[in-house]
Amino acid sequence: MNAILELLSAHRTIRRFAAGAVPDAEVAAVVSAAQRASTSSHVQAYSLLRVRDAGERARLAELAGGQRQVAEAGAFFVVCAEQRRHRLVAERAGKPLVANLESFLVAVIDASLFAQNLVIGFESLGYGVCCIGGLRNSLPEVDGLLELPPDVFPLFGLCVGVPAERPLPRPRLPLAGVLFEGRYPADDELRAAIDAHDAEMREYYAGRGSPGHDWSGGVSRKLSAAHRPDLPAYYARKGAVLE
């Protein structure tokens, strides 16, 4: 394995950060490198908003469900899919900007490819990161706090800082449950991969003092309820079209 595969393999989410800022020059270097990610038809439908104000970060930490690392990490960013620049360009050209599910998906995928490059880039400098999907708990409030313009679709937050912990890596599904040859496997084969993952996750949770927990249990509990049902209305207000 080379140094880059080792870096990818060493990823774990960091939630406790030591003091220590992330210098602007490093942020600029990482963002510039991350912008090289593939982008559909070169539309570059993403932006990154850095939030420095301590009061705003404390409020965002609350809005994300009480995630202190949002306030405490060396740096905090909001990853946004967006068509704001597209809107300005279309207005100037006197053309319509046609939004639909495809254009929204392109923006979400573009932003996510860019964001994973950010993660890798910051980790390559020794920082730890934590993605904050919890920002989607309260997007209207996040939006009001940060005064986001139309055509901007915040997706998740990103904490970056000096790690103050080195948690055990959380196991992933076995390769046979994720990488398929030619066709999707039959359900029984998928269930076998899930069983293997459950066994590994029971060991992992037992080692963390939560015996009896596994992946299936967590997933089936989590996904049996509707989460964040206000997302469609929020994104629609921002200008997204989901049809």
Added chain:
Amino acid sequence: MNAILELLSAHRTIRRFAAGAVPDAEVAAVVSAAQRASTSSHVQAYSLLRVRDAGERARLAELAGGQRQVAEAGAFFVVCAEQRRHRLVAERAGKPLVANLESFLVAVIDASLFAQNLVIGFESLGYGVCCIGGLRNSLPEVDGLLELPPDVFPLFGLCVGVPAERPLPRPRLPLAGVLFEGRYPADDELRAAIDAHDAEMREYYAGRGSPGHDWSGGVSRKLSAAHRPDLPAYYARKGAVLE
């Protein structure tokens, strides 16, 4: 800049590939490393389908709009967001699987973070890659050809192979047009960043024998029409809920 930021910065899309397969052991190593990407609540809502059959790859190349690299690259994969495993887990637990825009977004973001790790992993081994959004031109046909089960949402293809070209890197928006401090900039500041990008893109296109083209022109033309309007119906048939 370290070796990893250099790798990210060196990315360019490769569309011409030399002969040469991508060995299974390398695919396994890259996919395993890529699985370490962050995943929302550990749901791991993605799969990777490798297509080897030459006839199927030729057909997929057509469906993607005549992109020969789909047939010619050392390896071709379909990146899927998915809830197939979730469905099986929920059924076994006797619980409902509640799909909505949030669960679809989670799967798209999870799959994209994973996919960017794949890109980085394959590039770290010296391969070139090309993302094939054109697969979304004809998802029902792609789906039928590959016999995808319900709860699987193909997003894009990924060509991987030995590069037979080294194209000039396509410029990206200036940092001031993408990374913002505290607040989104006023529209005039965004327009200035767009103007700078247009100037750079005119040089880039002129160097490739297409003088007069720029980013604004391309984007405003591209986005003034509705693309892939059948996506919502297709994903809904697969079990996605976009509300």
